[in-house]
Amino acid sequence: MKILVAVKRVIDYNVQIRVKEDNSGIVTDNVKMSTNPPDDNAIEEAVKIKEAGKATEIVAITIGDDKAQETVRKALAVGADRGIHVKADGIIEPLAVSKILKAVVEKEKPDLVFMGKQAIDDDCNQTGQMLAALLNWPQATFASKIDVKDKSLEVTREVDEGLETIEVNIPAIVTCDLRLNEPRYASLPNIMKAKKKPLDQMSAKDLGVDTNPRIEQIKVEEPPKRKAGIKVANVAELVNKLKNEAKVI
Amino acid sequence: MSREVMEYDVVIVGGGPSGLSAAIKLKQLNPETNVCVLEKASEIGAHILSGNVFETKALDELFPNWKELNTPVKTKVTKEKFLFLGKTKSFSWPTWLLPKVQKNHNNYIISLANMCRWLAEQAEALGVEIFPGFPASEIIYNEDGSVKGVATQDMGIDKEGNKKDSFESGIELHAKVTVFAEGCRGHLGKQLIKQFELNKGKDPQQYGIGLKEIWEVDENQHEEGLVMHTAGWPLDNKTYGGSFMYHAENKQIFLGYVIGLDYKNPHLSPFDEFQRFKTHPSIKKYIEGGKRISYGARALIEGGLQSLPQMFMPGALLIGCDAGTLNMPKIKGSHTAMKSGMIAAETIIEHLKNKKPLSIYEEKFKKSWLYEELFAARNVKPSFSWGLILGIIFTGIDQILFRGKLPFTLSHKHADHEALMPADKMPKIEYPKPDNVLTFDKTSSVYLTGTNHTDNQPVHLHLKNPELPISFNVAKYDEPAQRYCPAGVYEVQKENEVLKFVINSQNCIHCKTCDIKEPSQNINWVTPEGGGGPRYGNM
Numbered sequence: 001m002k003i004l005v006a007v008k009r010v011i012d013y014n015v016q017i018r019v020k021e022d023n024s025g026i027v028t029d030n031v032k033m034s035t036n037p038p039d040d041n042a043i044e045e046a047v048k049i050k051e052a053g054k055a056t057e058i059v060a061i062t063i064g065d066d067k068a069q070e071t072v073r074k075a076l077a078v079g080a081d082r083g084i085h086v087k088a089d090g091i092i093e094p095l096a097v098s099k100i101l102k103a104v105v106e107k108e109k110p111d112l113v114f115m116g117k118q119a120i121d122d123d124c125n126q127t128g129q130m131l132a133a134l135l136n137w138p139q140a141t142f143a144s145k146i147d148v149k150d151k152s153l154e155v156t157r158e159v160d161e162g163l164e165t166i167e168v169n170i171p172a173i174v175t176c177d178l179r180l181n182e183p184r185y186a187s188l189p190n191i192m193k194a195k196k197k198p199l200d201q202m203s204a205k206d207l208g209v210d211t212n213p214r215i216e217q218i219k220v221e222e223p224p225k226r227k228a229g230i231k232v233a234n235v236a237e238l239v240n241k242l243k244n245e246a247k248v249i
Numbered sequence: 250m251s252r253e254v255m256e257y258d259v260v261i262v263g264g265g266p267s268g269l270s271a272a273i274k275l276k277q278l279n280p281e282t283n284v285c286v287l288e289k290a291s292e293i294g295a296h297i298l299s300g301n302v303f304e305t306k307a308l309d310e311l312f313p314n315w316k317e318l319n320t321p322v323k324t325k326v327t328k329e330k331f332l333f334l335g336k337t338k339s340f341s342w343p344t345w346l347l348p349k350v351q352k353n354h355n356n357y358i359i360s361l362a363n364m365c366r367w368l369a370e371q372a373e374a375l376g377v378e379i380f381p382g383f384p385a386s387e388i389i390y391n392e393d394g395s396v397k398g399v400a401t402q403d404m405g406i407d408k409e410g411n412k413k414d415s416f417e418s419g420i421e422l423h424a425k426v427t428v429f430a431e432g433c434r435g436h437l438g439k440q441l442i443k444q445f446e447l448n449k450g451k452d453p454q455q456y457g458i459g460l461k462e463i464w465e466v467d468e469n470q471h472e473e474g475l476v477m478h479t480a481g482w483p484l485d486n487k488t489y490g491g492s493f494m495y496h497a498e499n500k501q502i503f504l505g506y507v508i509g510l511d512y513k514n515p516h517l518s519p520f521d522e523f524q525r526f527k528t529h530p531s532i533k534k535y536i537e538g539g540k541r542i543s544y545g546a547r548a549l550i551e552g553g554l555q556s557l558p559q560m561f562m563p564g565a566l567l568i569g570c571d572a573g574t575l576n577m578p579k580i581k582g583s584h585t586a587m588k589s590g591m592i593a594a595e596t597i598i599e600h601l602k603n604k605k606p607l608s609i610y611e612e613k614f615k616k617s618w619l620y621e622e623l624f625a626a627r628n629v630k631p632s633f634s635w636g637l638i639l640g641i642i643f644t645g646i647d648q649i650l651f652r653g654k655l656p657f658t659l660s661h662k663h664a665d666h667e668a669l670m671p672a673d674k675m676p677k678i679e680y681p682k683p684d685n686v687l688t689f690d691k692t693s694s695v696y697l698t699g700t701n702h703t704d705n706q707p708v709h710l711h712l713k714n715p716e717l718p719i720s721f722n723v724a725k726y727d728e729p730a731q732r733y734c735p736a737g738v739y740e741v742q743k744e745n746e747v748l749k750f751v752i753n754s755q756n757c758i759h760c761k762t763c764d765i766k767e768p769s770q771n772i773n774w775v776t777p778e779g780g781g782g783p784r785y786g787n788m
Contacts (some may be wrong), residue, residue, distance in 0.1 A: 184415050
């Protein structure tokens with residue numbers, strides 16, 4: 001069984017995001033980047049399945065500029081066997097990502113495609129679902145537990161009401177939740193070995209995908225600053241303020 | 250437990266200006282040399298904090314064609330000011346009356362973090378292997394006592410010291426020569442200085458704490474290339490320190506404050522001094538209406554030549570501010586750190602090729618411009634132990650009339666941690682409340698550093714005696730850790746009428762001030778799990 005895992009390079013989750021002065025986007029120069037956290041869970045799960053003898057090959061793929069390669073190398077350092085870097089600049093919307101992934105799936109013919117449930121930069125939560133539609137494959141989103149059966153997967157999903165367990169036939173798309181597992185660290189010797197693992201490069205154009213954005217981003221703004229709280233003397237004043245000033249009751 | 254071993258010709262601990270320059274020079278001199286650099290930050294530059302007005306002397310030697318190489322060295326110093334601040338007034342010192350070492354017209358305003366990122370790219374292009382996120386946590390010795398290499402930190406240990414599922418053992422890196430370039434108060438450098446008595450016969454090392462913010466301001470307030478320094482308010486005559494303000498590219502102002510850690514008053518809070526300094530009319534006018542986008546702090550070396558330990562030992566070299574090569578009157582340590590690394594590389598190549606002992610470092614150092622600079626600078630900092638005014642008068646005579654060639658050397662008498670006076674003997678300082686416009690509290694400041702340490706890992710700030718903060722420090726010094734820490738790591742809390750010492754180690758921004766200033770040297774800073782600590786951008 002072969003697993004394709006999609007990973008995205010995003011601004012590190014510890015970095016405080018800053019809006020560009022001209023409101024044209026967010027500042028990414030000299031900002032620490034890392035792998036989208038739930039994508040780390042996706043890679044980890046694939047590696048665990050391979051370690052359990054249920055998968056034979058893991059291919060990590062990313063889409064982005066030259067530096068996005070680092071994200072694939074990181075995936076290789078924690079256990080992916082081979083990497084693919086699809087070069088593309090600028091904002092690549094979920095639909096374009098899905099189309100690129102579809103083209104790669106048709107070439108690579110994996111049995112499973114894993115990825116994070118959403119990326120922490122645009123929070124779209126669309127790529128997995130769109131890819132499932134384009135491929136006409138079953139999908140299991142927000143996975144917090146995956147059991148690999150003979151020709152299917154039993155997946156526990158994190159849903160609003162609690163946990164939902166579903167069975168999907170292979171081939172399938174799985175988008176991973178942070179609760180799925182605890183990603184391992186890349187060890188120094190494995191980082192060294194990862195440098196020697198094969199990494200194919202291609203462009204979105206090679207795959208025949210038009211990555212031009214379909215959405216025009218007009219403006220990016222910081223959320224309004226929260227006003228400082230006030231202290232009230234008694235319950236009556238609180239009720240009064242909630243009623244007449246805040247108008248919430 | 251046996252750990253995996255990787256062998257190199259040279260292992261360098263720390264990816265700052267000295268370590269990266271050493272790595273580059275090694276490869277330039279002999280491309281066959283196997284070199285690796287370990288860096289505790291999650292990426293190169295993320296733990297680097299500096300002013301920085303950059304003198305290109307060392308870079309000119311390392312890359313004579315650097316101007317063609319798209320370096321982040323772009324903003325030339327165009328104008329200079331030096332102000333003495335009174336509480337509301339200021340007095341501008343004519344720049345022609347400044348000692349030559351404090352003139353910056355050939356220098357550049359840079360971000361040292363970006364400079365290190367650039368150096369790392371050059372090093373990698375030359376074949377140096379750089380591993381960010383891997384702190385060297387332990388020195389490995391040979392049976393004969395010489396340094397064999399270092400071990401990296403274990404990953405995936407929980408609070409109680411048990412292995413988590415994600416546990417990944419550290420590995421040993423063995424080298425023919427190990428170079429320690431951790432920066433000021435490196436936690437391995439500290440052990441080496443003790444182990445090999447490298448500071449025997451030297452004065453106690455002197456330190457400062459530097460705090461820095463980056464502001465984005467309006468065009469009208471910005472004068473790209475302007476360098477301004479101040480002395481005086483809010484510090485008293487007896488406390489050594491001053492500010493810097495550098496107008497960098499992209500309408501950014503690098504604003505910072507440095508205070509000597511030999512300050513005596515335990516009530517003093519370097520963070521709050523910096524905050525209130527910004528309210529001075531001569532400073533406020535530059536940043537009012539602007540936006541603070543970064544904050545950070547880092548200890549720096551101020552001891553100079555008198556306190557500089559021996560930099561070689563069996564199997565290893567100690568370079569940059571891990572030893573202490575900063576030039577205090579110049580307030581610059583980047584070019585000197587780079588040079589010390591380049592000398593290290595020359596030493597190592599001769600050592601590996603011709604079996605020369607590592608002690609040739611000393612001869613090479615003494616013949617270099619680096620030594621000449623530090624020698625001329627040596628009397629400035631100790632003269633300020635007489636106070637700001639006498640210090641300035643002496644420095645004028647020493648630096649302008651004699652150009653650092655006076656036939657005597659003043660010494661540093663005390664280590665910084667010995668300087669504090671009991672709390673009840675010193676005046677309390679009332680700091681104004683932050684207005685969240687110009688001045689801020691520690692919490693919102695630390696937030697800007699992006700610092701993070703995986704929770705559920707052992708506390709990396711070790712107390713030799715866990716009782717001491719409450720049993721001794723509170724009564725005698727009103728526990729100064731609450732104030733000298735620029736990140737709010739240390740707190741004294743009252744719970745059911747009982748005092749409790751709290752260490753918020755996840756806030757730590759790796760400045761090392763606690764390790765230096767704790768009056769009983771009770772705090773030992775060790776490396777946390779790899780990748781932890783601040784995520785500085787262009788500091």
